[in-house]
Amino acid sequence: MKSTVTYLPVAAALIALVITVALTRDYSDAPPPGLAKAMSPVDWNTVHQNRDFFPQPIGHVLEDGSEKLNKKRRKAWFSERHRAPPRVDYKQVERINGLMQTEKRNQLALAPATAMDTDAPIPEWAERGSSNQAGRMHVATHSSNQTLLYAGSAMGGIWIGEMDGSDWTPIGDNLFGGAHHMVTLSGEGSEDPDIVLAAADWGAIHRTTDNGQTWEVPGGLEDSWNNRRILKTSEGSETVFVLMNTYWEMLLMRSTDGATSFTSVYDFDEYPGDVWTARDGGNNSLYIIDAGQILRSDDLGDNWTPVGDVGASSDEAELVGSEAGAPRLWAVLHDGNVLNLHRSDDAGATWTFVTIIEDYWRSLAASITNQDVFVWGGVEVFRTDDGGATFELVNSWGEYYADPVNMLHADVPGIDVLLDGAGQELWYISTDGGLYHSIDLLATVYNLSTDGLRVSQYYSTLTNAEDPERVSAGSQDQGYQICGPDIYTEDLIEFDQVMSGDYGHLTSGDGTHEYVFSVYPGFILAQVGLTDPPAIIFMDFPANENFAWLPPVVADPQNNEDFFFCGTHLYHYELEGSTWTHVLWSSLDVSTEDPDEYISALEFSPVNPLKAYMATNRGRLFYSSDRGVTWTQSASTGPEAHYFYGTALLASITDADTVWVGGSGYGSPAVYMSTDGGQTWEPHGQGLPDTLVYCLGEAPDGSGRVFAGVETSAYQRDPDSDEWYDITGNTAPITIYWSIEALTAENTMRFGTYGRGIWDYRLDPDHLGCYPVQDYDGDGVDCETDCDDHDKTIYPGALDECDGVDVNCDPDDPVETDGDEDGFLACEDCDDGNPAVNPSAQEICDNGIDDDCDGVIDSCYGFAATSGDCACDVTPGRTFPSLIVLVLESFF
DSSP states (O other), rough: EEEEEOOOTHHHHHHHHHHTTTTOOOOOOSOOOOOOOBBBOOOHHHHTTTTOOOOOBBBBBSSSTHHHHHHHHHHHHHHTTTTTOOOHHHHHHHHHHHHHHHHHHHHHSSSSSOOOOOSOOOOOEEEOOOOOOOOOEEEEEEOOTTSSEEEEEEESOEEEEESSOOEEEETTTTTTOOOSHHHEEOOTTTTTEEEEEOTTTTSSSESSTTSOOOBOOBBBOOEEEEEEEEOOOOOSSSSSEEEEEEOOEEEEEEESSSSSOOEEEEEHHHHHOEEOSSSSSOOOEEEEEEEEEEEESSTTTTSSSSEOOOOOOOEEEEEEEETTTEEEEEEEEEEETTTEEESSSSSSSSSEEEEEEEEESSEEEEEESTOOOEEEEEESEEESSTTTTTOOEEEGGGGGGTTTTSSSSSSOOEEEEEOOSSEEEEEEEEEEEEEESSSTTSSSSSOOOSSOOOOEEEEEEEEOSOTTTTTEEEEEOOOOOEEOOOOOOSSSSSOOOEEEEOOEEEOOOOSSSEEEEEEETTEEEESSSSHHHHSEEEEEETTOOOSSSOOOOOOOOTTTTEEEESSSSEEEEEEEEEEEEEEEOOOOOOOTOOTTOOOEEEESSOOOOOOOEEEEEESSSSEEEEEEEEEEEOOOOOOGGGOOEEEEEEOOOOOOEEEEEEEEESSSSSSESSTTTTTTTOOTTOOOOOEEEEEEOOOTSSOEEEEEEEEEEEEEEEEEEEEEEOOOOTOOOSEEEEEEEEEETEEEEOOOOOOOOEEEEEEEEEEOOOOTOOOOTSSOOOOTTTTTOOOOOTTOOOOOOSSSOSSSSSSSSSTTTTTOOOOOOOOTTTTTTTOOSSSSOOOOOSSOOOOTTTSOOOOOOOOOOSSSSSSSGTTTOHHHHHHHHHHHHHHO
């Protein structure tokens, strides 16, 4: 069975466009349109004049509607990967894991540092970026003195930056679950940092008083499964309100002591309502919507007065307001699947139906200074400046790719409107591609996350084995990214986004970037060659197949031009001329027992590439000894095998019969190990919490250390250990460790995280160790052979010079030795066995020796008094007749 893979309809044009446009870097010194005006207290002309404007990523080749469909399929895939037995709520399990991580870090932050007395290498974490590609953001707010900007992300913690989006610093790496809602309060002392109160949608609420070193849960809060809103009054009292869903009711909680403790001030019963208060400092009135009824409190929630009724049925509602009106209030009422927008011009007393809205993610906001400006957000942001008579897009999601700096990225989880210290209205739009702001009521927007807001969500990374300065990465919503020597740095690295969308499973047959294969949910992407930019080619999936949302592709270890595709069958894609064709590689159909079963992981042994291993999303394991053509099912991993989703396979780099598999481990082991070539498997998850193992990797130094990336942390297991142990300490972030690759030359494990970019776990940062395949300086000679693996100019076979420096790793070479110890190297000494003979010695007359190494024996000829280099006048045996002979010889 063989078919030809053709380019998708617009692929050829896109390839040309990628080659000519994708990596063109424009360092314009002009401020972005609409932001050229000065903004008090920030001078935008000065701030942005040196900021890089990054190249235009190219939209993927599927139709527009694929974006919405892919988001639904992605959520379903996420859930499926967390397969668990009945009555096991994996989300709750992972929340407990994450909260335990936060508590662990609190204890580490408070514990005194202890010195380690060891000569062995001490691993360390290093953040690598991306420094210019951001992921999903949720919320933004100002510091208590309105001089700094705080931003909360999905799985990347909380960040502090300047008001212009520069100098971002993370303070939430020790906080699990991200920050979907946030307020800041004045510090406990005049010199203390702000108090930051952060809440996650799924229920967690924490506060920090020390810039994120430790996080605590405020007192008095009920157990919550959902937080809908956090508000702070603006009139000066800094009263905080949290709207939360407990397991029985929705409560409005209040704190008047710096968010140290809370008490309930209103019970919505089971109705998911909302609360709003003024942001301009004018008053402290609160407005709530409860089952369509509007109530107001003028005493911070102690008493409530009904003021009106929307007059429409609803299952839940969201409420915002504009202080420019009486205030003018806006409410979205959910009536089943219908979303009705209503407006009140008299502070909630009477209401007018405005329109039915769609594409709504519960993100909405109204202007403080202009009552007619109101927006809602979903995939895109819809805006009215005429009180709801008409609505227009701020920009379509596709426009982002032509101008990432000045056009909103798709998907908008949050919109915040605030006043700065000078009273100017600022809008902050949180998107899946970073944080934007606007100073003109969303007439124009500007991306604040192109420099240092390091919250990328990576599915996969691939570092070039021969040139580590070349890195490719696949991300969620920030596309296929590459970094080359022109933008690589030893510190935080930048990436260029060359294709939009979601990409994973980056793979290369020889570890280089000659051919890199990846997948988008709908097609295969090939990055070909080291041109700048590289060629990008697209291929179809095999027809009539069932597969994962991001189906695995695995490069052929015996031919780097080819690769394997995993569906219900295993396919082999082969390069023929300028295109790939695919063949049915194996007749095995893993879906014969379950139509929803498919291959979820594939691995070839690096010791013997004929040996292959395979896992499915239903927990079945297979092994092959003929490169995956025929397969034998392994013995069962246990009674809960069908609740195991195999996400990762790892074949040992030293033993062809040793292999590990990782996957969903809720009520059963998350890792199994086989030492008989996959015939049988034993539990190998001791020490891991109940969790999902996203990735497995082995140290490249042959030590046998194995690493696992899981939902909230990274773990290591040593070959002589009985269990795994957490290696993140108090340095690496609490987030999903989605992918892992071993960097051989650096002896480093590189993790791609889903929320905090790329992190390197350097096993020997001081390079104290040495192992056969390590080539730290990249000169092509491994550590055991190279006499200096920290200097690429020194290696066996290098051209040695007479300078005393051993660059060819031959200490006995004449250019480095001084056998007679007269201070001259053998390469410059004419007799390295006689210390009296060297270039600085005096010539001795009539001794038949070239004492001064000038190439002439007995060169004095009695003229010692004039030459100054000889000792002829004092040499025994020297006579005047000899001088006459010499004089006569000079004339004849």
